[in-house]
Amino acid sequence: MKINWGTAIVIAFIGFIAFIMYFVISMSTDSKYNHDLVTDDYYQQELKYQNDINKVENAKKLSENITWKKTEDGILLAFPKDLDITSIKGKVFLYRPSNKQLDFEIPISLSNHNLLIPDNRLLDGRWNIKIDWTYKDEAFMYKDQLSY
The missing domain is CATH 1.20.5 (Single alpha-helices involved in coiled-coils or other helix-helix interfaces)
Structure with a gap:
C-alpha cells in the first residue's frame, strides 16, 4: 500500500x-x-508572610545577627553575645527541599550563646534553616541556606 x-x-x-x-x-x-509543595499548608503560610518579613527586619537591627559554622560535631549556631540567654526562646527548623521526610525542628535551649545541631541528623546536601525566636517579647527570624 x-x-x-x-x-x-x-x-x-x-x-x-x-x-x-x-x-x-x-x-x-x-x-x-x-x-509536593515545600510545606503542606502553603497558602496559610503565605498569609503570614508579612510577619516573617517584620521579624527578619527586626533581626537586621540587632548589633549582630545569628551566625553559624560547620564543625565536626554538626552545625554550631551562635546567638548575639550582648543578649541575655535566659530570655531567648524559640525554635530552629531545618528543612530539606528535596525530601520533606528529613525535615525536623528543635527548640532553642541555650546554656551559653551557642546551640549545636548534631551531625547525625544532617545528611549531605542542601538544607534551609529558619530560626524563629523571641527576646523579651520582640520577635526575630533568621533564614539561610546551608550546604552540608
Whole structure:
C-alpha cells in the first residue's frame, strides 16, 4: 500500500500527539515524580508572610545577627553575645527541599550563646534553616541556606 504525503503528515501528527500525551500522563501519575509543595499548608503560610518579613527586619537591627559554622560535631549556631540567654526562646527548623521526610525542628535551649545541631541528623546536601525566636517579647527570624 502506498501512502501519499498528506496521509504521512497526519500520521506524524498523531504519533507526536500520542508521544506527548504518554509523557504527560506518566509524569502526573507516577509517584516517583513527586510534586509536593515545600510545606503542606502553603497558602496559610503565605498569609503570614508579612510577619516573617517584620521579624527578619527586626533581626537586621540587632548589633549582630545569628551566625553559624560547620564543625565536626554538626552545625554550631551562635546567638548575639550582648543578649541575655535566659530570655531567648524559640525554635530552629531545618528543612530539606528535596525530601520533606528529613525535615525536623528543635527548640532553642541555650546554656551559653551557642546551640549545636548534631551531625547525625544532617545528611549531605542542601538544607534551609529558619530560626524563629523571641527576646523579651520582640520577635526575630533568621533564614539561610546551608550546604552540608
